[in-house]
Amino acid sequence: MPLIENNVDLQPYNTFGLPGRASRLVRVRSEDDVRSAIAHPELGRMPRFILGGGSNVMLTGDVDALVVKVEVPGLKLVETREDEWIVEAGAGESWHGLVEWTLARGLPGLENLAFIPGTVGAAPVQNIGAYGLELSERFESLDAVELASGLTRTLDREECRFGYRDSIFKGDAAGSFLITRVRLRLPRPWRPLLGYPDLSTLKEQGATPSVAPTEVFDRVCTVRRAKLPDPAVLGNAGSFFKNPVICARQFSALIEREPAIVHYPLPGGDYKLAAGWLIEACGWKGRNMGRAGVHDRQALVLVNRGGASGRAVMDLAAAIQQSVFERFAIRLEPEPTVF
Ligand SMILES: Cc1cc2nc3c(=O)[nH]c(=O)nc-3n(C[C@H](O)[C@H](O)[C@H](O)COP(=O)(O)OP(=O)(O)OC[C@H]3O[C@@H](n4cnc5c(N)ncnc54)[C@H](O)[C@@H]3O)c2cc1C
Structure with missing residues (x-):
């Protein structure tokens, strides 16, 4: 049975730096650890809160649940096929660490992430x-422990039902599975993806045939460092809102009223709008409500100015939602994930 910690301070475990304590926390490094925790006579009955690096969670207070901190290790190349490499990583590995690991072994394909x-x-x-x-474009399959039964299941791309910032794990199966291992497919030969505006200068320099995966990686890291606040300095969870997707009918009514609105047509006829633009248009960029604020360089990122509670961030988020709804009906x- 893995070690159980009581009354654990969760502030260091969420990148927003929000206060909150867990009545119980258990660190799992294997599927057997997960099974032991859920079979435990007392812990097995508690509600569960699965925690990775805490960079996409909002803590609104103390957590009266068993926090299962996923620390499953492991990185390996499992298969070399003619047209792709398959790599496998333990769920507790750092995502960025995985990207670096693949590049260092000459296995490109994740550098844009x-x-x-x-x-x-x-x-x-x-x-x-x-x-x-x-x-989802690099996904092969994953292993997950089904928490109700303790059984390990392997899910392929279709079963994960990926969508824009979405999957079955946020929908029908939310809280039902603990993912322990992920396998990714990296296409061979490698081709750079330079369509995104910040990367297109690599192409303009005539570098497309000779650009190296590490150059794309370096550019992505440089741009991200310049645009996004470092959570170690200014607590945040990256983009706070999803970019809304609206149908063509709603879009044509909107663009008539708001001709400057930033939008991207999608293949099925819908339109994606830039949530950051909508927030900025409502005058929120750089503003604060108490200790919670809107980042001054990127309105999509809400920040902890120091000492904010999760409730304060949620109040700010609600005020922003209200403004955007009143002006754009969106x-x-x-x-x-809000806890
Ligand atoms: C500065 C910054 C920049 C960011 N940029 C991006 C970006 O460009 N693109 C993007 O998509 N995201 C971005 N994010 C959001 C975040 O990094 C990702 O969502 C990331 O995948 C969250 O990983 P985590 O381990 O911190 O998850 P956590 O925050 O710990 O958990 C997130 C959710 O996943 C669940 N979960 C965690 N681990 C498991 C598991 N093993 N099994 C089942 N459920 C689990 C949790 O219960 C929770 O619901 C950014 C965040 C920050 C702070």
């Missing part, structure tokens, strides 16, 4: 994405 905080096991939960690439949806 560099510098995203958090663990490998949480990456499928919200189908992480950045710089023109989503996890309901912004938070991206982090």
Whole structure:
């Protein structure tokens, strides 16, 4: 049975730096650890809160649940196929560490997703994405312990039902599975993905045929460092709201009223709007409500100015949602999981 800790301070375990204590916390390093924890006569009956790196959670107070901190280790190349490599990582590994590990071994394909905080096991939960690439495009399968039965199941891409910052683990199966291992497919030969504006200068320099995966990695890291606040300095959880997607009818009514609105047409006829633009248009960029604030360089990122409570951040989020709804008739949806 893994060690159980009582009355644990969770502030160091969430990148927002929000206060909150866990009545019980257990660290799991294997599937057997997970099974022991859920079979425990007392802990097995408690509600559970699965925690990775805490970079996409909002703590609104103390957690009267068993916090299961996922620390499953391991990184390996499991298969070399003619057209792809398959790598496998333990759910507790750092996502960025995995990206570095693959590149150091000449296994490119994840570089556009560099510098995203958090663990490998949480990456499928919200189908992480950045710089023109989503996890689902590199996903092979995952292993997860079904918490009701203790059985290990392997889920493929279809079963994970990936969507924009979404998967079955945020929907029908929320809280039902603890992901222990993730396998990714890295296509061979490697081709750079430089469609995203911040990466297009690599292309303009005529570098496309000769650009190295590490150059893309370096550029992504540099741009992200410049644009996003470092959680070690200013607590945050990255983008606080999802970019809303609206249908063509709603979009044509909106663009007539708001011709400057930033939008991206999607293949099915819908439109994605930039949530950060909507928030900035409502005058929120750089503003504070108590100790919670809106980042001064990126309105999509809410920040802890020091000493904010989860409730204060949620109040700010609600005020922003209200403004955006009043002006654009669009309901912004938070991206982090709220506990
Ligand atoms: C500065 C900053 C920048 C960011 N940039 C991006 C970005 O570009 N793109 C992006 O997509 N996200 C981004 N994020 C959000 C975040 O990094 C990702 O969502 C990340 O995958 C969360 O990982 P985590 O280990 O910290 O998960 P946690 O915050 O610990 O958990 C997130 C959710 O996943 C669940 N979970 C965690 N581990 C497991 C597991 N093993 N099994 C089952 N459920 C689990 C939790 O219960 C919770 O619901 C950013 C965050 C920050 C702070």
